[in-house]
Amino acid sequence: MKIVVDRARCTGLGICESFAPEVFEVDDNGDLVLSSETVPDGLESEVEQAVTGCPTEALRLEQ
Template sequence: MRVIVDLEKCCGAGQCVLLAPKVFDQRDDGIVILLDEHPPEALHKAVREAACVCPGAAIKLEEQA
């Protein structure tokens, strides 16, 4: 899995940080910081959920074979 974030779409809700804190963090202004572009498989479920609940649709996932 590859995680891609669009900083311009991020509205700073922080749901991604709550769901996957090893993959996402936030700047002081609330905008997402991607900590791990290729998270381990154990975190994939949480990252998928974070992408689904992102109100700004700022998180995109590329599934890799």
């Protein structure tokens, strides 16, 4: 699955980072950085929680 970020919606709160720090990181400028554009094996649940937990709905998953 591919991780898609709507940069216009992302406010850099870092909730996604708290669910899946191996994949999501908010840098010092408040910008979201992905370690991978696809969901790494074994982290599907964490990434899905991050997508669901995003309060601005800036994240989605695509097949």
